[in-house]
Amino acid sequence: MFNRRQFLQYSLGSSALIGSQLSPALGLNSALATTQKPLELNIFATNWGYKGSFDEFCNQTKQAGYDGVELWLPSPDKTRAVVNTLEKYDLKMLLLVGAHQGDFNEHFAIFKNDLKRAIALNPVKINCHTGRDYFTFEQASVFFNESSAQTKAANIQICHETHRARILFAAHICQSYLQAFPDLRLTLDISHWVNVASSLLDDQKAAVKLALERTDHIHSRVGFTHGPQVNDPRAPEWQKTFAAHVAWWDTVVDIKRQSTGKLSMTPEFGPFPYMPTLPYTKQAVGNQWEINQYMLEFWRNRYG
Secondary structure (H helix, E strand, C coil), X not given: CCCHHHHHHHHCCCHHHHHHHHHHHCCCCCHHHHCCCCCEEXXXXXXXXXXXXXHHHHHHHHHHCCCEEEEECCCCCXXXXXXXXXXXXXXXXXXXXXXXXXXXXXXXXXXXHHHHHXXXXXXXXXXXXXXCCCCCHHHHHHHXXXXXXXXXXXXXXXXXXXXXXXXXXXXXXXXXXXXXXCCCCEEECHHHHXXXXXXXXXXXXXXXXXXXXXXXXXXXXXXXXXXXXXXXXXXXXXXXXXXXXXXXXXXXXXXXXXXXXXXXXXXXXXXXXXXXXXXXXXXXXXXXXXXXXXHHHHHHHHHC
């Protein structure tokens, strides 16, 4: 059992230590060992949960070593200020687009309009929270056909996130859409699938394999069988779960090294309610920024 001092030494160790000692201890046999092609890896910071101003966030993001920022499409009245701040700190922009309306027609109209607005800002990539999990196959098809058409017209990559409550909320559901739409590309946040399936997906290997092959962006949050986010991926009790996620990421990286040579990633550990808190005080049991910084360093050390 870890005492407090041992835990702090373990969790605050450098990413180099993690890469050289933790992974072998977990039995991670990286697929990267078979190929040494260079990888262009861009890592984006999320402003989800950040308490300060956007300028402060961008300054801290730049100092931390991120390549850019992933954020929700800003409202028209805030767009220019956001773009100017990103230019000020020489940060790339990756935009999130998605609607929440339950009515299909209303939902799609907003999604389509926001997708056009996002494309006009010329981000490096667009990540879509696409539709709702109860939309029919025919309704979902409208989203994928629209994004495919806009991708080709604008030459901007559009990815669809594997997210709870969205169309691609589960591995077996996503598999059917990937088979039906050859152009469909993913933002892989597999923490959601682990939560939805209440398993590490060992019994859905074919679906997971196909998803890994079609991934162009990753949210490197670690989910567990009863939630989308562990309290701290460095904690020893989560190492089997962490190892499963790293094995999936290894596979995507290896695919990219053998194909495009490019991949983007956002460490996306979130604030409350994703981050567990103590009762009554709502004190977070982990430091969101610090954990995401750890994931940044882990990825740089392992893949960058």
